[in-house]
Amino acid sequence: MIKRLACVSLVALVAACGSAPVGPGFYRVERGDTLSKIARSHRQSVQSIARWNNLTNPDSIEVGQVLRVQPPNGAAATSGAVRTNGTGSATASAGSAAGSSAGSASSRSAAADNAPSAPASSISLVWPTSGSVIRGFDGANSKGIDIAAPAGTPVVAAAAGTVVYAGNGLRGYGNLLILKHNAEYLTAYAHNRALFVKEGETVAQGQKIAEMGDTDTNRVMLHFELRYQGRSIDPSRALPPR
Incomplete structure (x- = not known):
């Protein structure tokens, strides 16, 4: 398994570990996808999908990330489609014209509230180890946090779960563990001196x-x-204060 995973990125591995089916109106990003490609295949605009998922950079999607591809709460996309009301007269769908309610601050807020990047507070974690945080999360160069302490300091499971990866096949992560906590959340623990659990253990x-x-x-x-849902989020938002 180590040889087979040697050239696989952590993003791809996490995506594979957390590949539970997604519900209607959502899409899991696959290798080679772009936001424009996803938008075309779901007959939506790039701007709509970016807004529904609170994406400030449309190029920042990752393999395994789950995106909303249908309007939240029944709001219409900015596609210019029309629909008929109960009397049979045609009315423009929300967001199909400039100045529509889809572009309003309240609609943007509703879209953000329903984006798949849920707040980290929806999972209860404990600190995985003692020590000082020497590097925080930025979502780009740092997909997590770095905690420094003496060699041999115990590393514990931040939440109950199942070990879905245990090994050293990913360059840059050393001895790595990945735990799956439910259909949506995983945690990863890298650079360990020794591992005490195996794949499949609870x-x-x-x-x-x-x-x-x-x-x-x-x-x-x-x-x-x-x-x-495959997307890195700031662990410090889910960890208790020290």
Whole structure:
């Protein structure tokens, strides 16, 4: 398995681990997808999909990320389509013309509230280890947080779940564990000195799963990631205050 995964990115691996079916009106990003390609295939505009998913950069989608591709709460897309009302007269769908309600602040707020990038507070986590946070989440260069402590410091499961990956086949992550907590959330623990659980094992929240190390990095630390529907989100939003 290690050889087979040697050239696979963590994004792709997390996507594979969290590939539960998505509901109607949503689409899971696949390798080679672009937002314009997804928009065309679902007969929507790039602007609509970006707005429904609160995407500030349309080029920032990731493999495994789940996107809303149908209007939330019955709101119409900005496609210019028309519909008939109960009397049979034609009315323009919301958002089909400039100045429509779809472009209003309230509609943008509703779209953001219904975007698949749910708040991290919807999962309850414990800190995966002790130590100091030396690097925070930025969503671009850092998909998680880095926590520094002495070698051998215990690493625990941030939430109960199942081990879906345990190994060192991904360059840049060293000895890595990925836990699946439910159909939407996964956590990843990188650079460990030793792993104490195997793939397929069920773990409890707070259970020791590894020891901190410096595998495939230049200092002792834990790189910790939280993924929601395949998309990296800031773990500090779900972790309790220290």
